[in-house]
Amino acid sequence: MKKIILMSGLATIVMAAFNENAKSASPTDKRGIDNLSNATANTGVSVVVQDSTALKVVNAFFDKFKSGASPAELAKSFDEKAEMFIPGDIKNVPWIGKRIGRAAITDHFKLLRENIKPEKLEFTDILSKGNRVVILGYLESRMKKNNKVMKSEFSIDIVVENGLITRYHLLEDSFEVSGKAKL
Structure with missing residues (x-):
């Protein structure tokens, strides 16, 4: 079984690969974490959700990158x-x-x-x-x-x-x- 460790808003980016509904979730949307958990039931991927300052910085960087x-x-x-x-x-x-x-x-x-x-x-x-x-x-x-x-x-x-x-x-x-x- 594949394990993905997600933190903060990066979960939103990865969720899109598992669940079409996750594409509209914002990085702070707690529904996104729930959607990811629900999506993993059909994919065989286990998810561990954590939070860290480093991850928040990285998430903000990739949000900027993604937005152009x-x-x-x-x-x-x-x-x-x-x-x-x-x-x-x-x-x-x-x-x-x-x-x-x-x-x-x-x-x-x-x-x-x-x-x-x-x-x-x-x-x-x-x-x-x-x-x-x-x-x-x-x-x-x-x-x-x-x-x-x-x-x-x-x-x-x-x-x-x-x-x-x-x-x-x-x-x-x-x-x-x-x-x-x-x-």
Whole structure:
């Protein structure tokens, strides 16, 4: 049996995969948690609901991301000295690599927006312990310059301190991404 640990409003995002009615639930809507619990009865997934400050910060960040917030607005979720790292082919994929600080992270989001169109983002597991949140999932993005679709499972290791993200390490199929980024 698969176990998903959900906290706060991230439950709303995952619920959509299990229950059509959950799509309209807000992150603070307690009915969403009930809907998720009801939805799991037919899916074989067990759910543990927890709450944490780190998860609230991560949830707020992904809410901004999902709503199309500007790169600068997204970067405000990060500490001034935060580290973002997405390993891979930095010659062909300009938005990946290591970035330190809010200005560099803003640049990441600008490059991401200029180069890809997100098409699918699914969280399959969300784990939280103390100030760390780990998200496992699947994504599909379309390269704007060549219309190729990148598909990859991913994991994101996020650390939150003093209400801001200080570490954001995303692992994805970098071979797939690099191959699709080439013309």
